Amino acid sequence: MEIARTRRAAATEARRAQIASATIAVLAERGYAETTFEAICEHAGLSSKRLISYHFSTKEQLFEAVVGQVTADAAAFMRPRLDAATGARALLEAYIRANIAFVAAHPGHVRAIQQIVYNHVPVGGREHDAAIGRLVALFEDGQRAGTFRAFDGELMGTALRSAIDATADRVVNGHDADHCADELVEIFDRATRAEPS
Structure with a gap:
């Protein structure tokens, strides 16, 4: 009985993921107005x-699942880069570079969102809100370590x-992803860095 229930739950999750992935593709290719259930069915x-x-x-529930899928895909893509970073400044740089690299590698996800x-x-x-919360925690850790200056972490x-x-x-x-990441890293490093005493 438990095995059957587990299989049903896995099949349901797989179907939901299939539908969310198809919705991402249709949103990216056709736009919001043409993302109908019929178009999603055809694509999937x-x-x-x-x-x-x-x-x-509802369509809102489906779009919430799309946001969740994009967030999960981005987290899986970014995690190795973030895990390799040591210290607040390195983690901030890794966060920016990993985000921009994800965008470059997954333009359809970005267009869908x-x-x-x-x-x-x-x-x-x-x-x-969770993304902002993680950044606030990063900034607070860096401020406690003296790596970052005092500033409003949420802002x-x-x-x-x-x-x-x-x-x-x-x-x-079509802009160069590496150049864009370099510029953002420089801007936010300057904005957050503690001045040497």
Whole structure:
């Protein structure tokens, strides 16, 4: 009985992930207005749009799953780079470079999120708040160690996330990712660095 329940749960998660991945692709290729359940079914090779509404009762729930999938993919991509960094300044640099590298490697993910944001779909708030919270913790650790100067960590985290999001648009549109990452690293290193005593 327990094995059957585990298999059903795994099959449900796999189907939800398949639908979310297809939605990312359709949003990126066709835009928000043309991301219909029919278009998602066609892209995913599903027999009926009822398979989507079975797993996601509203389009907002589906887009929340898309944000969750993009966040999970970004975290998996970035984790090795972040784990290799030692010290607050190195971690800040790794965070910026890993974000921009993810954007360059996954432009469809970025376009999908942009379509959701530009069309004012009220999803992704928890992921955004969690991202800012992780940056605040990084800044506070660096301030305690004397690596970073005193500043408002939440404001700096919001500025950094906003800068990365704005730069993502440039990278997706063909700007050199390494150059963009170099500039952001320089800007935020200067903004956060403690002056030598």
